[in-house]
Amino acid sequence: MEFDLSEDLEMIRDSAREFADRSLRPHAARRDAEEKFPTEAIQEAAENGFLGLTVPEEFGGAGLGNLHGAVMLEELNAADASVGVTISVHISLVCSLLAKHGTPELQAKYLPRLATGEMVGAYCLTEPQAGSDAASVRTAAKRVDGGWELTGTKSWITTGETCGLMVVYAVTDSNVKPGSGITAFMVERSYDGVSVGKKEEKLGLRASSTTEIILDGVFVPDENIVGEVNRGFKIALDTLDGGRIGIASQAIGIHRACLEASIKYASEREQFGKPLDRFQAVSFMLADMATELDAARLLVHRAAWLRDQGKVATKECSMAKLFASRACNKAAIDAVQIHGGAGYTKEFDVERYYRDARITEIYEGATDIQRIVISRNL
């Protein structure tokens, strides 16, 4: 058993950390305040090879897996969770899906453009009536000559406004039980009939784009089907296992940022003639935060490693997301507490971490959905 990061994992960590320190952290608060999508940062991340991390080398990527993705995403999210979620969706829900389930032709068509950031990926599963109950999607795919016509509304789509390519789940057979007649389609944002609906005003991740995507008779050629017709929901669930590693990595990134900010503040701020970290109540909060961060990271790395070995890791991915997201939220609450009134203001980053942390318990399967998945796999 080996707990140290290998040399290449250390390289990914160091280059992601250097990029995050230089190009993300200094701008994160401003982008959050302005709700400005970080176009330049995403392009710079692409130039650094981060968008192509999970794209096979033959298509211009680094050909790396979930563990490398987890290590990179922790670093990016420790600096800016809005950039973090954009890249998490791109690598873990779009690139990995195509690399695992796409035909060689479909891979050749899109993976090189995803690797360079010419196209940023989005994942369109959720609909107004289909959140946790994702199998109840209603977006309809009608058979037409040479392909399918898609009509429906997808909600809460990360990078909905600025993406170039979307994975869209639509019903190709409505005469079977929910989940059995769904197909995954690759849909270009520029296709006729695709438009952006409501733009969400969010509590956190304010610099990321979250919108409705409206599909109005969008023609999608047969060649753009991922996997087999009517087998899309299986692909969705398999892909979400990997996506949960991404969101769990986001949680450990935000958690680590909370811990680092709290250690610094508690050593500098004095009350009753001594720094805050000399009070046992404060130092115990820091001890719990650090211990739970390590535990979360170990669960995340185990789940990522299992998936990289080609093993089914549904339970372990859900455990990692469940634990990491809850620990992150607890850390964010404690970080604001340690900062006192200062933590309640925008002068300190923990205010943003507190807002950003909240979503990690909701998307890609809310906390209780992870518990359902885990309990079914015991």
Ligand SMILES: Cc1cc2nc3c(=O)[nH]c(=O)nc-3n(C[C@H](O)[C@H](O)[C@H](O)COP(=O)(O)OP(=O)(O)OC[C@H]3O[C@@H](n4cnc5c(N)ncnc54)[C@H](O)[C@@H]3O)c2cc1C
């Ligand atoms: C910022 C943001 C970005 C997102 N990005 C994307 C994206 O890129 N692509 C995409 O497809 N979707 C995306 N989503 C959607 C997200 O995945 C859903 O919000 C999530 O799955 C929960 O669905 P819901 O919001 O409809 O909540 P609901 O399903 O209505 O659930 C509400 C609450 O009820 C609980 N609940 C529901 N069913 C059960 C049950 N059986 N047992 C116990 N408790 C239950 C849930 O745990 C939750 O706490 C995003 C959402 C947000 C907020």
